Amino acid sequence: MSHIFILNDVVSAITNLDSDIEIQSAFFDPPYNIGFRYSDKVNDNLPEHQYHQLISDTFAALKPRLSANGSAFLVHYPEACARLLPIIEAQGFRLQQWISWVYPSNIGHTKKRFTTAHRALLWLVHDDCKQPLFYPERDTQPYRNPNDPRVKTQIAKGKTGTHAYDWWNINMVKAGSREHNGWYNQIPYALIKRMVLTTSEVGDYVLDGFAGSCSMWPVANDYGRNAILIDLDPESEKKFQEFEGEEEE
Ligand SMILES: C[S@@+](CC[C@H](N)C(=O)[O-])C[C@H]1O[C@@H](n2cnc3c(N)ncnc32)[C@H](O)[C@@H]1O
Numbered sequence: 039m040s041h042i043f044i045l046n047d048v049v050s051a052i053t054n055l056d057s058d059i060e061i062q063s064a065f066f067d068p069p070y071n072i073g074f075r076y077s078d079k080v081n082d083n084l085p086e087h088q089y090h091q092l093i094s095d096t097f098a099a100l101k102p103r104l105s106a107n108g109s110a111f112l113v114h115y116p117e118a119c120a121r122l123l124p125i126i127e128a129q130g131f132r133l134q135q136w137i138s139w140v141y142p143s144n145i146g147h148t149k150k151r152f153t154t155a156h157r158a159l160l161w162l163v164h165d166d167c168k169q170p171l172f173y174p175e176r177d178t179q180p181y182r183n184p185n186d187p188r189v190k191t192q193i194a195k196g197k198t199g200t201h202a203y204d205w206w207n208i209n210m211v212k213a214g215s216r217e218h219n220g221w222y223n224q225i226p227y228a229l230i231k232r233m234v235l236t237t238s239e240v241g242d243y244v245l246d247g248f249a250g251s252c253s254m255w256p257v258a259n260d261y262g263r264n265a266i267l268i269d270l271d272p273e274s275e276k277k278f279q280e281f282e283g284e285e286e287e
Pocket residue numbers: 046047048049067068069070076077080221222223224225226247248249250251252253254268269270271274
């Protein structure tokens with residue numbers, strides 16, 4: 039198993055990957071273009087057409103590097119996903135499923151609309167892919183009625199739960215969360231684990247194009263995947279080095 043960090047723009051980094059690397063599962067958690075203050079390398083207040091170009095170019099770069107039965111996931115606000123989906127489809131992808139990541143939230147209340155407490159997770163595959171690699175039984179959700187006789191029979195056979203719904207109830211990583219590693223907007227381990235485990239095999243390459251805290255590293259490491267982590271921010275590379283250093287100790 040080997041993990042790589044590439045300090046570069048996501049489009050250049052994917053385009054220049056070694057030719058023998060094939061990505062089985064890719065994850066994109068881009069800046070949301072809402073004026074968030076990232077490093078001085080990132081402008082999170084782009085004109086909309088430039089922002090859409092970044093997402094379009096990212097998927098265009100991924101297209102020849104994603105395995106024929108591979109998967110790519112984009113996480114964003116649902117309204118943004120609705121606008122981005124046709125842009126991604128134009129690069130030769132199709133929507134396998136629209137997943138909702140729901141989380142309880144005590145912030146963002148407004149008198150103008152309901153409180154935003156979920157994000158969309160677009161699961162994308164090649165437009166000619168009939169069925170991507172998919173193992174739902176590898177990351178199940180607990181049975182709701184474990185005392186039901188039929189469920190008891192399943193549990194006795196060793197089953198741990200049912201296939202997950204297309205809405206994933208996973209807490210956000212907050213400053214007080216046990217897994218918080220000091221980074222802003224860190225994606226939870228449980229969410230990355232579900233994507234990686236169900237859509238790739240041990241030994242495959244998984245990629246995070248906007249790696250941030252390198253939250254994909256521990257999942258890839260725990261489950262025997264090779265991680266390719268990309269980010270423009272040198273602080274992200276430091277997080278990678280911390281993970282790699284801890285592993286060596
Ligand atoms: C929303 S954060 C990702 C957080 C990450 N998923 C995590 O769990 O910690 C977006 C990241 O994208 C990086 N970024 C922004 N534009 C980029 C680009 N063009 N190429 C590569 N990385 C970029 C930022 O530096 C930031 O770390």
